[in-house]
Amino acid sequence: MNPHIQRAQMLYQRSRYADAERELGMALQVDPHEPWAYALLGACKAAQDDFAKAEELGQQALALAPDSADIRHLVARIQLARNDLPAALKSMDETIQMAPQNADYYATRALVYSQMKKWGKALADCDAALEIDPEHVGAINVRSHARRAQGDTQTATQELRQALEVDPDDPYSHANLGWTHLQRGELKEAELHFREALRLDPDLEVARVGVLETLKAKVPFYRWVLNYFIWMQTKAAGAQWGIIIGLYLIYRVLGSIARNNPSIAPFVAPFLILYILFALATWFAKPLADTALLLHPFGRLALTPQEKREGAIVTILVVLVTVLLGAFFATGQSVFASLALLIGAPALPLAMSFKFAPKKPRRILQGASAVLGLISVTLCVYLFTSLNLPDGLVQLMGQVLGISVLGTLIGTNILATQRWQR
Structure with missing residues (x-):
């Protein structure tokens, strides 16, 4: 792989999107037809809320590599971030048809189904992901969210503790567990996990919102509204x-x-x-x-x-x-x-x-x-x-x-x- 793309991937994972874009620009100067450069550039744009440009770059990447399941998966993640759920679901269906033995793909489609509030289908895809990789933290998180949405907060708590045993430093697992405790009315435990999620990832919005809601829920009237x-x-x-x-x-x-x-x-x-x-x-x-x-x-x-x-x-x-x-x-x-x-x-x-x-x-x-x-x-x-x-x-x-x-x-x-x- 082009070294500029390798550096861009590391910068992207560290949320240094502007630096990643510079590396990807140099990668495209070397090879203007490199699909991964367009796909990663689209991911950087989506992370900065420029969703129209992100979608355009994702489609350019797909045009250059229509048979790449990984690029199609990345495009689906962009569509999911844009809240275009029908398009994201279509992309993930095509991705799984191309590579049906990838746990990441099932976990992403489960996430799409959960955003659509189709909890049964989300659970089925989580089970498929966990059959391939029993310790897939992403699938465990989506499954616990679906359990919580169906009112089974006890099972959701158990599964999230399992995810934290696999990866104790996963901020999403801490944030998800915080929301589960919040739904159960366990405010002290919820606040602890939200704060830990923010310590691990200070920019994690779901944890920031969670800790604010926990602080406000200490007022009984607001707790009633929050439960609604x-x-x-x-x-x-x-x-x-x-x-x-x-x-x-x-x-x-x-x-x-x-x-x-x-x-x-x-x-x-x-x-x-x-x-x-x-x-x-x-x-x-x-x-x-x-x-x-x-x-x-x-x-x-x-x-x-x-x-x-x-x-x-x-x-x-x-x-x-x-x-x-x-x-x-x-x-x-x-x-x-x-x-x-x-x-x-x-x-x-x-x-x-x-x-x-x-x-x-x-x-x-x-x-x-x-x-x-x-x-x-x-x-x-x-x-x-x-x-x-x-x-x-x-x-x-x-x-x-x-x-x-x-x-x-x-x-x-x-x-x-x-x-x-x-």
């Missing part, structure tokens, strides 16, 4: 929608019962309030908890600048709307309720956009926030100045703002159940 998040993440998109719609229908039925039966309304009202708090908590608990972590010495270090900034924005908006609603209930002055709606309606999609990592859903929600913000500003000018607007237009804008709250909740859930390519 973890449980929902194990469900396919259709099942998630069934749960969301089912909860909403129960809310509507209870609301109807309360309206038609005033005598039992006081008993139903707490359940309605709990539903509203639950719906809001699923979107606002994380940024609010991130802001609270600024008071924790380790949490403050683990939060990214973006998380700190977005948490602060959400906290300010929530406090402001809460104060205005409190003033309305205390004084009965409708102007406070109007201001709460005028601020809260555009603030809601803005705050919810922060939950998404992919750019497209963030931009959709932030675009909705900008439109609602423009309506709110127009209504504020109308209310507090001598601006003349047609009564019909004012009424329409008020209705849009009122409906936007429910529309934002429904729309955000639609966006959340989609799989967005990176």
Whole structure:
């Protein structure tokens, strides 16, 4: 193999992507048709979130070496990182057809199936990988994740301890075991394994997120919300929608019962309030908890600048709307309720956009926030100045703002159940 490619592989494994790219550039100067140079260059681009270029380079590598199972496998890993699961699955099916006795390939396809939440197929591929290599740490990790998703945290824990016996310094095994302990409510053990994973690999995102969630889960209310998040993440998109719609229908039925039966309304009202708090908590608990972590010495270090900034924005908006609603209930002055709606309606999609990592859903929600913000500003000018607007237009804008709250909740859930390519 070209020595530049050998050095690039070592640099890539050490996350020195820019240095690896320089070596690969020199390799291509020596041989412009070297498929491994294109494939590794694609992997470097994917590691730096330049997925469009990564995919292009991967396809160039495949065009030069269509019969190479290893290159096809690397292209599948790029597609998996991009969240293009159908393409990754197709590539892995072709890879395994070309080389059916490679444990790495079955472990990667199992990972694709696990991302698709097809737990039975993921377990089958893990078993196939472990038949070839009984100590394949990657396959053990994916299998334990599938076990945990199916609620079998005890077996998942046992398997991860087995993986750590094989490789005590594998950061993914420590992080995976941390999430298993977190799901079991064993916060101390979870934090220990997340910290060990970060010691072994300071850039391991799944461990960084895990340790933050563990710190926040020490607050009982957030632990309840986190358990819901973890449980929902194990469900396919259709099942998630069934749960969301089912909860909403129960809310509507209870609301109807309360309206038609005033005598039992006081008993139903707490359940309605709990539903509203639950719906809001699923979107606002994380940024609010991130802001609270600024008071924790380790949490403050683990939060990214973006998380700190977005948490602060959400906290300010929530406090402001809460104060205005409190003033309305205390004084009965409708102007406070109007201001709460005028601020809260555009603030809601803005705050919810922060939950998404992919750019497209963030931009959709932030675009909705900008439109609602423009309506709110127009209504504020109308209310507090001598601006003349047609009564019909004012009424329409008020209705849009009122409906936007429910529309934002429904729309955000639609966006959340989609799989967005990176």
